[in-house]
Amino acid sequence: MISEVQPSASGASTDAPEAGGTRTFGYVAVATLLVGLILGLGAGLVVPGLRTPGTDSVEAGFLRDMSTHHAQAVEMAMIAHTGSDTPDIITLSADIATTQQGQIGYMQAWLRDWDLSPTGTAEPMAWIPGSDGAIVNGLMPGMATPEQMAALRSATGKNLDIQFLTLMRAHHVGGVHMAQEAMDLSDNEDVDWLAESMVTAQQGEIQLIDSLLKKAQAS
């Protein structure tokens, strides 16, 4: 760098009568360039936050919270998958459980790639502006309470089907809302891609759940 810049500095000195002044200018220019280069390289290498989302980012918050949200959907789906006698419910619950467990894998792997903890210290959904008060007993919107989960576990037959569909419908509505917030707030391609797929899939499943609910209630 120095050898490249110095000729131009000496070239400038031939134009200007004051060689001392331009030489000083040359040194300062070289120093500035060097420092800029070192700082830029150093910062780029040292601070992963400049290349990937940080621990307080919208992206990290979404991935952590949606992992938690998904984990309960998997739990509800597995209860229905094990307990239901209705083929449509058995299939839907398997679809939900396997898909959302797979998506948890994506989300946890990205956090790991970004050198971030899989869990955070912030209140759930703190990454969404104005979300204060949305969390009740640690539960995000749409999530079932421990009492609802216990009731689902002990339910059988038609009762189980209806409880599962009702809880999962509310869960999907909450999940779709959260994923839409992530799409709005994040410009990370991966996160937007996954969030959009959640919105599309879960909105479609809500329609299916509605039709299955009608069937279950009519039976």
Added chain:
Amino acid sequence: MSTPGPERVPSTVKVGKTTGQGKPPAGGPGASRPAANRPGGKGGAKGKGRKPVTPVKVSGGRNWGPIAVTGAVILVAAGIIGWGVIASVQGSKPWEEQVAAIDGVVDYRAQKNAAIDDRTHKEGPQTYVTNPPVGGAHNSTWQNCMGDVYTEPIANEHAVHSLEHGAVWVTYKQGLDAAQVEKLQAKVEGKEYTLMSPIANLDKNVSVQVWGYQLKVDSADDSRIDDFIRITRVKASMEPGAACSSGNTTSDPVPAAAASAGATG
């Protein structure tokens, strides 16, 4: 150049009025003259100032001035980078080191105790070398650890399997003050990969554990509990990706092993 002048005059007029000066014109010209002079002075410095300034530096110490400046700036840059390196290295310290650094944490992974490191599935009741257990052979069914709060003691054999899946098991001495229990409950509610239960013969009021690490404290208010949960939850998993749902949700003890099952493990 003419517009900045008039603009400054009204501003000085306002100042003059607030300070009680009666006549704006008196303050106006007084202020406008320096104002008008300043831009002129700056302009002069830009064009002509180089001649007087630079020779001074050159005569003072031809190369040393720029070199000193360059050196100083590079030193500062190196310092900033060095600080960044240290900060990033400390921030990315492995969770194992972070949890072991919590005052009072016992690192059972470092002890290489075969009874604790045993990860086999076994039927029937097991004996554990610590209370509460932090590892060892366990039941094939794990205890549901989706932030579940159990109000009665649960089977160690199920809970140890939850630890293997990455759960933090928050335990407290049975009969602990209800307000203390409530505070502990707030730490696990809604958090998958946590579970909480009382233990009858616990030697301290509160004990939190993951696979291979344990912290015992006297109070639910102890901030080390939160540090322990923050650092270890999910990360302590021996089977990354293993779930906390689909586990046992009762507080029943494990059934006795079938007569022939003990040998096969």
